[in-house]
Amino acid sequence: MAQKPVQFTLNGEDKAAFASDGQNLLDMLRRGVGDLSPKYGCGQGACGACTVLIDGEPCLSCLTLAETVDGKDVATTSGLSSGSGIHPLQDAFMRNFAAQCGYCTPGMLMAAKALLDRNPQPSRDDVVEAISGNLCRCTGYEPIINAVLEASRSGASQPNG
């Protein structure tokens, strides 16, 4: 089986891995470089649990051929907290009970981050649209929407803020 070298940055850190033929990015992140924050829910693009940012844009890592991120910048939930501090989005999720089982949370956080990076003051409809590709079987979505809106008011879009 052919192995292709892939060099990319993961949450700002240089990484090198080998992508096997047809391997998706989710698998390379989890098994190749040990970042277990993006989750495998369906492998079909339907659940959004595997959402990561590639060059700042939200993408489904299960539907992305791993070798296509060569030279790119990948961001996952692992990179949200800095030191012992958590990201305002994570904080807002906690305060709003936006995570129950938590399986959808990493994908929700990255979808929300993609929104706030581009649109720091979103409307409620903007938030619904931004997480429309992410399924949650626990919360009924309201707490998640409220958390994202609260984070936007507290300035979650500031770099590292």
Add this chain to the structure above:
Amino acid sequence: MPVRVETFSQVEEAARALSSNQKARIYGGGTILMRSVNEGDQSFDTLFRLTDPTLKDIRSEGDRVLIGAAVTMAEIIRHRDLSFLADAARAVGGPAIRTTATIAGNLLAPPPYGDLATALVALGAEVRFAGQGSANVPIDEFMRDRESRKGSVVTAVSVPRLADPTALRFLKVTRVKPKGVALMSIAALLPRAGGRIDGFRIAYGNMGPTPLRVAAVERALEGSSLDEAGITRAAAVATEGLDPPTDALASAWYRREVAPVHLRRLLLGQTG
């Protein structure tokens, strides 16, 4: 068995390789193909990745705009010359699909997909292939024999630049809020000339094997000014000559029942 991935920096080379390899597929954004890869589909064993930067171009060509095959839904939505396509591009999946899904992939997507393609049919787009220079195939013709074109590489889609972006209307009917696949989608090109509308083009998605034009509705509307009488005539023949599918979302019977209602709403401009 895993798939092999070959990368081509020249589209023409990929086209040559594809013509002699039945088990290879062109990798666009991969939102359809990677699902097959993930579930171990054995009907293909090779993916051709195209890195030719011209496939990402969006540029003017006379009174038309040429959109490269690898341009994504998100790029269409952001581009100021393509505002008339934004509604249809926004109807495709969620945000993380739209950053990846390409225009060529949408043209070739099997039902229930093809929302943007439906708008492209109504617009009178033309499709350009590798190895054929700047010769364009009208989209109606492309859709008629889409299956037989599986061995060709799409390089670009050419669309007329609409002077009035509101001349193209798009409606996607779904049962899942806020997002779901189309029960049907409808696109209508309504170019105004004087008080009349001249050259109606109406297209449906997921009402047949590919997005298609609805000739009976176009005939019923021709020469009308989108008045009540014209719209009623059009709704009466909304599914004439069509053989809509039965799928997980709805039966063919249901599609026939609701198509006139949705067509009417679109033509009356009640789609908000």
